[in-house]
Amino acid sequence: MNDYFEEEEFESQINKDTIWRIGKLGLRHWPMMGGFLLFISLVSVVEAFHTYLNKQMIDLGIIAGDMAALKHYALIYLATWPVFVILVMGFILCAGWLGHRVQYDLRQSMFDHLQELPLSYYDKTPTGWLMSRATSDVTRVGDLVSWGFLDMTWTVTSVSASLFFMFLINWKMTLIVIAIIPLLYLVAVNFKKYILIEYRMVRKVNSKITGAFSENISGVRVVKSLRREERNINEFQNLTNEMYSASFKAAWLSALFLPAVQLVSASAIAIIVWYSGVQYEGGMMTIGSIHAFVSYITFMLWPVQQLAAVYASMQQAIASGERIFSLLDTEVDIVDAPDAIDPGTIRGDIVFDHVTFSYVEENAVLTNFNLTIPQGETVALVGPTGAGKSTIVNLLCRFYEPTGGAIRFNGRDYRSMTQASIQSRVGMVLQTPHLFSGTAMENLKYGRLSATDEEVIAAAKMAGADGFIRKLEKGYQTEVGEGGVLLSTGQKQLISLARAIMVNPDLFIMDEATSAVDTLTESLIQKGMDVLMKGRTSFIIAHRLSTIKNADRILVIEDGGISEMGSHAELIKQRGHYYNLYTRQFREQAARV
C-alpha cells in the first residue's frame, strides 16, 4: 500500500483507452470541441495562405513591376485579417469555454462520488492525495481536452497546409522538405527521452517537497517543542538540492533541444537555397518561391520545437486522467438496494444476528456477534483499545456493512433500507470532534439545517456548551477556525455533542464523546443527557466509570466478542474483568489517601 500513493510514474506508452475517455469528456460538449477544431484548422490554412500571398506579391508585383497586381494581392491580404481574427476569437472562446467546463464537470462528479464512497476508502486514502486529484489533476485534464488537443490539431493542420502550398509552388523541392521530417523526428524523440526522465524526477522530488512543507506546517508545534528545527532544515536541503539538479538538467536539456531543431531546419533551408539557386537558373524557381519555402520551413518547425514540452505535459495530463478515473471507478461498496425503503423511523429493537466483520480479509474484528437491544435501552461498551467497540457502532450506522450475518432494525434487515433513512436519524458524537470553519452557530445548525436560533441555544444548553459559547468574543457568531482550531478539545466535544442533539435522533451514539471534558462539566451534562436518552436507544463508548455507570446494560468487549454483559451492579458481582477494571482503580486510590 505504501507505494500506491507515491506519485505514479509516467508510463512510457500512452494509454489509448485513457485518451479516449478524456476525449469523451470533451465530446460531451461536442459543438464546442468541433468548433475549436474547425477554427484552429482554418487558422492554419489562413496562416499558410498568408505566406503564399507574400510570394505572389514578390513574384507578380515586385519582380514583374506590376503595381496593379501588388495592390490586388495586398488587398486580398488585408481582407484575410478580419477573417483570421474572427477565427482566432472563435477558437479561444470554444477551447476556453470547453476547458473550464470539463474542469467543472470533473470536479463535480468527483465530489459527488466522494460523498458516496465508504469510510473504508477514506481510511486508506490520504486527504492530500484526493486534494491533488481534484485540483491540479483536473486542471491538467481540462487543459489537455482544450489547449492540448488544440495544439495537436494545429501541428497537424499547419504542417499539412504548408506542405499543400509548397506542393503548389514546387513539388520537387517539397519532397526535399519531406525528407528532413524523419531526421527531425529522430532528434525530437531522442531529446524527449532524456528530458522526460528529468521531468519525472522533478515531479517526484516536487511532491516530496510539498509533503515536507505540509508536514512541517501542520506539525510546527511539535517541531518547535522538540527543537527539531536544525535537523529538519538539513534534511529539507537534501530535497531542494535534488530538486535543483533535476530541474536544472531538464531546463538545460530543453535549452539544447531548441538549437538542435533550429540547426536541422537551417540545414534544410541551406539545401533549399542551394537547390533553388540551381532551379532558378532553369526558371523553375522564383524569388518569391524561395522566400515562401524559407518561411514555410520556419513556420512548420514551430510546433516541432514545442514538441518535447507539449509531449511532457500531455503525458502528465494522461497520468492525471488515469488517477482521476481510478477515483471515479472506485466502486461504492455500500449502495442502496433498488427496492430499499425509508421506513420513516428506526425506532424499535435492534438485533445483531451472527454478525461477522473484518476491515481486511482474514482478520475478523467481530465473529458471530449476537446482541439484541430493546427499544429505548442505553448500552455502554467498555473494553481495551482495538477490541471492536468502534467497529460495532460503525456497523450500526452502516458506515460499514457486516461481511456475514445481519443487523435488523425493528425486525427489518437494514440493507433493505436506504442509508439516508438510517443516518439521518442517528445522532453521533465522535471521539475526535471535527468542526467546520464558520461560526459556532453554523456548526450547531449542521445537525438540523432548518433549526431556529432558539432551538440551537436550547441544544447547546443541554450539552453544557452554552456557557462557554456566550463567553466567546462574539458569542454564537464567533468563528471557530479551520477544523475548530480556535477552541479547546473539550469545547469542540461539547459543540459536537450539541450538534448531535440538534438532530433529535432515534438512535444516539457517543464514542468517547466527553473524554476531554472536565468532571464537573460532565456531571452538568449528565442531567441533560439523561433526559435526552430517555426512551431513545443509545450507545455509549467510554472509559470513565461516571459516564457508563448508569447505562441499562454494560457490555465488556474483548477480542471481537462480548466477554461480560449486565448492569453495573451485576457486573461488579460477577467479579470478572469489569470488576477488576474499576475496583483496582479505586482500591489503589483508597490505599493512597
Next chain:
Amino acid sequence: MNTIPDLKQTVTKYKFSGLWRLMDGYRWQYLIAIISMGLAAVAGSALYILLGKFVDDVLPAANMRQLLPLVSLGLIGLALTQGAFTFIGGRLAAQTAENIARTLRNYLYDHIQQLSFTYHDQSQTGELLQRTTSDVDTMRRMFAEQAIGIGRISLLFVVNFTALLTLNVRLAFISVIIIPIVLMISLFFFFKIGKAYEAFQEQEAVLSNRLQENLTGVRVVKAFARQAYEIEAFDVENREKWGRGRRLTLMHAFYWPTTDMLCGTQMVAAFFFAGVMAVHGEITAGMYVAYVGLVVQIIWPIRNLGRLVADVSTGFVSFGRVQTVIKEIKEPMVEGTAVTADRLHGAVTFDDVHFAYENEKEHALHGISFTVKPGKKIALMGSTGSGKTSLVNLLPRFYECSNGRITLDGVDLKRYPRAFLREQIGIVMQEPFLFSTSIRNNISYGVNHAVTDEEMFAAAKAAAVHEVILSFPDGYETMVGERGVTLSGGQKQRITLARTILCDPGLLILDDATSAVDTETDEVIRFALEKLMQNRTTFIIAHRIQTVMDADLILMLENGRIIQRGTHKELLTQEGTYRQIYDLQSRIEEELQTELGELIIEN
C-alpha cells in the same frame, strides 16, 4: 548545512528592488544570459540580411554556382551561432532561476518553523502551503522564462530595428507605427486580465478550502447524512469558478484578436509600402525579402510582449505573497543572557502573571502566582477553556506573558534562550501529532543523537506501547500516518509519550496526555510516569482525581484565575470546586464500595 542567505533584506517598499536583492550573486550571470539572447537575435536577423544578399547579389551573378555553397554554409553558420547563444542564454537563465527557487524554498521552510505559535494560530495551512510551493514556482518561471523573454524581445527589437534602419530609414519607421498602440492596448487588457485572473485564483482557493474541509470532516458529513447539502454547497463554488474561468476566457478572446488585427494590418501596410518602393526601384528585391523577414521578427514578438509582461506581473504578485511570510519576525531562539546550567533544576515561580492571545480582548490568564520547588509535581485542573494549556505554554516561551514575571531556577524566564528551554522542557500535548515516517523515527524525533534499540524499547515500554508496536507486522519500522497503519487515539498518545520520555527532559508537562487511553492502559502508564516524575518538576493537566491527588500542589483554574490551591488533603477540607469534583467522583466510588461491601456480606 549550506548557509541560507538571509532574505529579510528582500522585503522592500518596491518589489523591484526586492527582486534585485534576491538576485544577489546571480546578477552578472543573468545579464550575460540576456546578452546571449540578444546575440542570438543578431544572428537571426543576419539570416534575413543574408537571404536579401542572396537574392540581390548571388542569383544574378555569373558565378552563381560557385557562390551557392557559400550562402548555404553561411546560413548554417548563422544557425550555429544563434543556437549556441540561445543555449548559453537558456542555461544561464535556468541556473539563476533554479538557484533562486532553491534559496527561497530553503529559506521559507526554515523561516516558517521559526515563526511563533501566535503566527501559526492565525495562519491557515493551505494558504501557507500555497505560498511556499506554487508561489515560489511562479517566481521560478518568472526568472526562467518571462523576465529573460522580455529582455530577449527588447533586444530583438533594438537589433531588428537597427537592421531595418540600415535597409531604409523611412520604411523602418513605417513598419513600427503601430507598436506604441499595441503596447498601450496590451497594458490596458492585461490590467483587466490580471484582475480577472486574480479573481479566478481566489475562487480556486475558496474551492480548495471547501473540498479540504469536506474531506477531513467526511465522518461528520456521513454521520449527519449531509451529502446532498455538501454537494449543493460545493456546486455553488464550483459554478462560480467556472463562471470566472469563462470571464477570463472572454477577456483573452477580445485581447488576442484585437492585437492580431492591429499587427496584421500593420504588416500588410508595411509590405505594401515596401512593395511600392521596390516597384519604383527605390529598394531592391533582395532588400524587400530581407525587410519582410525583419518586420515579422519585430511585430509578433512585440505582440507576445504583452503576455510576458502580464505573466511577470503574476510573478510580482507571488513575490508579494512570499514577502508577507518573509517579513514575519522569527522567534529569537538563542538570544538570552541567562547562564545555563547543563540541566534545569526545575524551581518555578509565577508572579502575578497575565496573558492574552493576540487580537483577543479577554485575557486568558489573570494574576497567576505560585511557587514550585524543584522535583515537585503540580497539577492543574479546571473546566475546558479555563487557561490550563495557556499556562503551561508560557514555560517553553511558546507565548510571552504580557504582565508579571515567571522565573525558572530563580532567573527570569525571559533571560533564557528559547532553544535551551525547549530542549529542557518536555511536553506531551493533548492532541497527539505524529509525522508520516516510521514509528522508530517518530519516537527518536526529539533526540539529537543516535538511539540504541535498548533506549528506544525502554521509552516505549515506559509509555506502555512497546507490545502494541511489536504486534504490527513491521514492528518499529511500521510507517505512521496517511501512508501507514491507522493508529487509535490512545496509541498515538502513547507514542508521543515515548517520544518525550526518550528526550529525558528536566521539566515535564503532561497536557491531559492520557485522555484517550483506556482505564487499564492509563494505569500502566501512570505507574511508568510515576518513576519518570521522580525528582523532576512536572506539570500535569488532568481531570481524574486519582491522577492529581498525590501532587505537591494542585491549582484549580477558572476563567484564567486560580480559584483554589493546595494539596489534595487541604483542598478536601475546603468548600469549593475541587471538593465538588471529588464528591462527584468519589460518590461513584462510595457506591462501588457499598456494592463491594454487599458482595462481601453476601459471600
